[in-house]
Amino acid sequence: GRKVQQAIYLEGLLGRRPKVPVYPEALERAARRRASPEAWAYIAGGAGLERTVAANLEAFRRYAFRPRMLRGAPPPSLEVELFGRRWAAPLFLAPIGVLELAHRKGDLAAARAAAQKGVPFMVSNQSSYPLEAIAEAMEGVRPGAIRFFQLYHSTDFRVVRSFLRRAEAAGYMGVVLTVDTVQLGWRPRDLDLGHLPFLKGQGLAQYLTDPAFLAALEEPLEGPAPKVRLSPALLRALPTLWRAGKGNLARALKAVRRFVATYSFPELSWEEVRRVREETPLPLILKGLLHPGDAERAVELGVDAVYVSNHGGRQVDGAVAALDALPGVVRAVGGRVPVFMDSGVRTGADVAKALALGAKAVGLGRPYVYGLLWGEEGVGAVLDYVLAELELTLALVGVGRLEELGPHLLGLD
Ligand code: FNR
Numbered sequence: 067g068r069k070v071q072q073a074i075y076l077e078g079l080l081g082r083r084p085k086v087p088v089y090p091e092a093l094e095r096a097a098r099r100r101a102s103p104e105a106w107a108y109i110a111g112g113a114g115l116e117r118t119v120a121a122n123l124e125a126f127r128r129y130a131f132r133p134r135m136l137r138g139a140p141p142p143s144l145e146v147e148l149f150g151r152r153w154a155a156p157l158f159l160a161p162i163g164v165l166e167l168a169h170r171k172g173d174l175a176a177a178r179a180a181a182q183k184g185v186p187f188m189v190s191n192q193s194s195y196p197l198e199a200i201a202e203a204m205e206g207v208r209p210g211a212i213r214f215f216q217l218y219h220s221t222d223f224r225v226v227r228s229f230l231r232r233a234e235a236a237g238y239m240g241v242v243l244t245v246d247t248v249q250l251g252w253r254p255r256d257l258d259l260g261h262l263p264f265l266k267g268q269g270l271a272q273y274l275t276d277p278a279f280l281a282a283l284e285e286p287l288e289g290p291a292p293k294v295r296l297s298p299a300l301l302r303a304l305p306t307l308w309r310a311g312k313g314n315l316a317r318a319l320k321a322v323r324r325f326v327a328t329y330s331f332p333e334l335s336w337e338e339v340r341r342v343r344e345e346t347p348l349p350l351i352l353k354g355l356l357h358p359g360d361a362e363r364a365v366e367l368g369v370d371a372v373y374v375s376n377h378g379g380r381q382v383d384g385a386v387a388a389l390d391a392l393p394g395v396v397r398a399v400g401g402r403v404p405v406f407m408d409s410g411v412r413t414g415a416d417v418a419k420a421l422a423l424g425a426k427a428v429g430l431g432r433p434y435v436y437g438l439l440w441g442e443e444g445v446g447a448v449l450d451y452v453l454a455e456l457e458l459t460l461a462l463v464g465v466g467r468l469e470e471l472g473p474h475l476l477g478l479d
Pocket residue numbers: 108109110122160161162163164190191192216244353375376377378379380408409410411430431432433
C-alpha cells in the first residue's frame with residue numbers, strides 16, 4: 067500500500083512519466099488507441115443508448131465526502147477478511163469474458179497481476195483460457211492466491227455441474243453465479259460492426275476443454291440449430307475457429323453452434339439457484355441483483371454473498387446505477403451476508419464511496435481491461451493506482467479503520 071503509493075509519487079516528482087496513464091480518462095483514451103475497433107466496441111460498449119453506462123459513472127459524481135480532520139490516526143490498513151481468507155484490500159477484479167480481445171495472454175496476465183497484488187480474481191465463464199490454466203498461473207505467482215469462478219447457468223446442467231467440479235478441483239474459493247445475463251443484452255456497437263466474439267470461437271475456452279460439453283457435441287441439438295453463415299466476419303474469424311477446434315474446423319463450428327444453442331436460458335429461476343447451492347460446497351455469490359426483494363430472497367435461499375451490479379450497463383439500458391441500488395440492497399440484507407458491488411468504479415475514491423454505502427468488497431471492471439492492453443504490467447499498474455488512491459482517500463477523509471467508513475462520511479443518515 068503505502069510503499070507503492072510513495073513509489074508512484076516519487077516517480078512523478080522525478081519527472082518520469084508512467085507508461086500506463088494514471089488519469090482514468092487518459093488511460094481509457096490510450097487503451098482505445100491500442101485496441102481494434104471490434105475489441106473496443108465489445109469492451110467499452112453497453113446496451114442501447116448506454117444510458118446506464120453513463121448513469122453508473124454519474125452516480126459516483128453525485129455522492130460527496132464530508133472528510134473528518136485531525137483524527138490523529140495512522141493511515142488505515144486495507145486488509146479485510148472475507149470467507150475466512152485475508153484479502154489485501156476490499157477490492158477484486160470482476161469477472162470479464164473474452165479478455166483475449168485486450169491481450170493475447172488475456173486471463174493469464176490479469177490473474178497473475180491480481181495474484182501479485184493479493185487482490186482476488188474472478189474468472190469468467192467466458193474466459194479465453196481454461197480455469198485450470200488460470201489457477202496454475204496464479205499459483206505460480208502466489209500460492210493460495212484467491213480466485214473465484216463465475217458461472218453462467220446454461221440450459222445444460224451437466225455442463226454446469228462439470229464446471230463446478232472443475233472449479234472445486236482447481237482451488238477456487240467461491241462460485242459467482244451471474245443471473246443478469248440469461249440472454250445477451252441489446253448491444254448496438256457490436257451489431258454495427260457485425261461482431262460477436264463468441265460466434266468466432268472467442269471466449270469459449272471453458273467449454274472447449276470441458277468433458278461434459280465435448281461429450282454433448284455428439285448429441286443432436288434440440289430445436290433449430292443456429293446457423294453460422296459464411297460472412298466476411300466469419301471468414302476473418304477462421305483462424306480463431308481453427309485454433310478453437312484444435313485444427314478441426316467442423317468440430318469448432320459444431321461447438322460454437324452448441325454453445326449458442328445452450329447458453330441463453332431466459333427461464334432461469336430461483337430453482338436453479340437452489341440447485342447450484344445444493345450442488346457445490348463452495349461459497350455462492352449471486353451476481354447481478356439490483357432489487358431489494360431479490361436480495362432478500364437470495365439471503366433466504368442461503369447464498370453467501372449478494373453482488374449488486376448492472377453488468378456495467380451492458381444488459382438493461384435504463385437500469386438503475388449500481389451505486390444507487392446499493393443502499394436498498396444493503397438495507398434488505400441487513401448484515402446477514404456481505405454485499406459486493408461493481409459497475410462504474412473507476413478510482414480508489416470510488417471504491418471508498420461504495421464501501422461507505424455498505425459494500426464489503428468492490429469489483430473493478432473495465433479499468434483493468436484497459437490496463438490489460440499493456441499486458442500483465444498494465445493490470446498491475448491500474449491496481450497500484452486504485453489501491454494507492456483508496457489508501458490515501460481513507461487517510462484524508464479521516465478513517466483509521468475500514469469499519470469506520472459509513473454513510474455519515476457522505477453526509478447521509
Ligand atoms: C463483463 N461483465 C461480465 N460479467 C460476468 O459475470 N461474466 C462475464 O463474462 C462478463 N463479461 C464482461 C465483459 C466485458 C468486456 C465487460 C466490460 C463486462 C461484467 C463485469 O463483471 C462487471 O459487472 C462490469 O464490468 C462492471 O462495470 P464497469 O465498472 O466495468 O463499467
